[in-house]
Amino acid sequence: MLRTPLCDLLGIELPIVAAPMGPSISGPELAAAVSNAGGLGIVSFGANPPPLLRRLVERVRELTDRPFGVNYLLPFTMPEQLDVCVELRVPVLSTFWGDPAPYVGAAHDAGLKVLHQVGSVADARRAVDAGVDAVIAQGAEAGGHVAGGVATMVLVPRVVDAIAPVPVIAAGGIGDARGVVAALSLGAAGVALGTRFLATAEAAAHAVHKERVVAATEEDTALTTMFGGGWPDAPHRALRTPFVAQWLGRGQQDDQPVIGESSFAGERIPVRRFWAVPPSADATGDVASMALLAGQAAGLVDRVEPAGDVVRRLAEGVERIVRELAGLVR
Ligand SMILES: Cc1cc2nc3c(=O)[nH]c(=O)nc-3n(C[C@H](O)[C@H](O)[C@H](O)COP(=O)(O)O)c2cc1C
Structure with missing residues (x-):
């Protein structure tokens, strides 16, 4: 033991x-x-x-x-x-x-x-x-x-x-x-x-988040400050989704468009692009472009269990x- x-x-x-x-x-x-x-x-x-x-x-x-x-x-x-x-x-x-x-x-x-x-x-x-x-x-x-x-x-x-x-x-x-x-x-x-x-x-992660972690290899994450909406300049590691790959290293303006909805602190709220918070299990909209935070250990995860x-x-x-x-x- x-x-x-x-x-x-x-x-x-x-x-x-x-x-x-x-x-x-x-x-x-x-x-x-x-x-x-x-x-x-x-x-x-x-x-x-x-x-x-x-x-x-x-x-x-x-x-x-x-x-x-x-x-x-x-x-x-x-x-x-x-x-x-x-x-x-x-x-x-x-x-x-x-x-x-x-x-x-x-x-x-x-x-x-x-x-x-x-x-x-x-x-x-x-x-x-x-x-x-x-x-x-x-x-x-x-x-x-x-x-x-x-x-x-x-x-x-x-x-x-x-x-x-x-x-x-x-x-x-x-x-x-x-x-x-x-x-x-x-x-x-x-x-x-x-x-x-x-x-x-x-x-209680969104199904898309879980699926992407299972599919990811150890090379499929990025350390970035991209998802800084509400928590700026705080480095985080997220899955390198097509959205992340597209925006890595590019400046962002304030006033981002709404890309979906998520539950947060007991309320339903609109999610703007680059918001720091990962999608809730019941998030809707462009979930794949939200903050799918995950580490390199994703390469070691091959199923949901x-x-x-x-x-x-x-x-x-x-x-x-x-x-x-x-x-x-x-
Ligand atoms: C999706 C996600 C959300 C996280 N949110 C928090 C958090 O709210 N508070 C916290 O202390 N750490 C948070 N962490 C960091 C973890 O506490 C921990 O340091 C990290 O998951 C360990 O690395 P690993 O993902 O390789 O196991 C989060 C990590 C992930 C993957």
């Missing part, structure tokens, strides 16, 4: 985290499926209006009695949104893109654990100084918004060395059990996978590979 100190810290069986994918892809169904399989599911977008956030947390609790988390993109977070998770005693807060310091004290006082995602050694040190319980080290292969420029293979051991004994969770480019073993070898106490869990039955099966296969694969590797040592 695969166990690391992260399991004890978070009260989970397997050190496998479903990385939050906002604003609604990592909904209660995906989070609960991963937690029920022994990993840690994280619901995305703590910046939802508090009543909606409350409903999301309650829904996870209907689906699982295991630990789970809620993710906060800090540039969009208001204190009252954090209060919801503190009040509801959500077991784990995950934070990204900013300084977690203002949130850690209240979270700890209420018995919550805090995971902060970083893309550099300097940010990892700052997160530890702020008192977080574990750091997610995100390599530049990752899908979604990317905090640094260093690949997972280099970033993880550097962060591990810099902040020991605080546990490090490796993220970015991990798509199968081989990647999990690699991360553990680099000193990580766990892994966080986004792109792999996007192509699961429970993920239940999230629990993904977790179990990762865990079984790790045990098999570790035994094979042990056999190499004479």
Whole structure:
């Protein structure tokens, strides 16, 4: 059985985290499926209006009695949104893109654990100084918004060395059990996978998004600031769709045309071209030209399947590979 100190810290069986994918892809169904399989599911977008956030947390609790988390993109977070998770005693807060310091004290006082995602050694040190319980080290292969420029293979051991004994969770480019073993070898106490869990039955991603991830190879993503509508100058990795290929490297004007509709924060809203937000499962219009965020691990994803099966296969694969590797040592 695969166990690391992260399991004890978070009260989970397997050190496998479903990385939050906002604003609604990592909904209660995906989070609960991963937690029920022994990993840690994280619901995305703590910046939802508090009543909606409350409903999301309650829904996870209907689906699982295991630990789970809620993710906060800090540039969009208001204190009252954090209060919801503190009040509801959500077991784990995950934070990204900013300084977690203002949130850690209240979270700890209420018995919550805090995971902060970083893309550099300097940010990892700052997160530890702020008192977080574990750091997610995100390599530049990752899908979604990317905090640094260093690949997972280099970033993880550097962060591990810099902040020991605080546990490090490796993220970015991990798509199968081989990647999990690699991360553990680099000193990580766990892994966080986004792109792999996007192509699961429970993920609330649009069918086009899932299909494109399955069809993509590791070469079919681009790191860009193209989808900057509402979140400018924030690098992100997205599928290199025909739309992205057409617009890469070209300037964009304000005042973009509406290309469809999506659900966002509990409302139905028009989507303008280059909007930063990936399409909801029920988005309509030119979905293939929206922000189909995904990482290079798309090359390792060849089908949509239940999230629990993904977790179990990762865990079984790790045990098999570790035994094979042990056999190499004479
Ligand atoms: C579609 C998508 C949306 C994402 N949205 C968020 C988010 O809302 N908050 C966050 O902290 N990270 C977000 N991420 C980044 C993930 O937390 C994680 O760093 C990344 O998925 C890991 O790399 P991988 O995709 O190669 O597994 C997103 C990633 C993807 C693919």
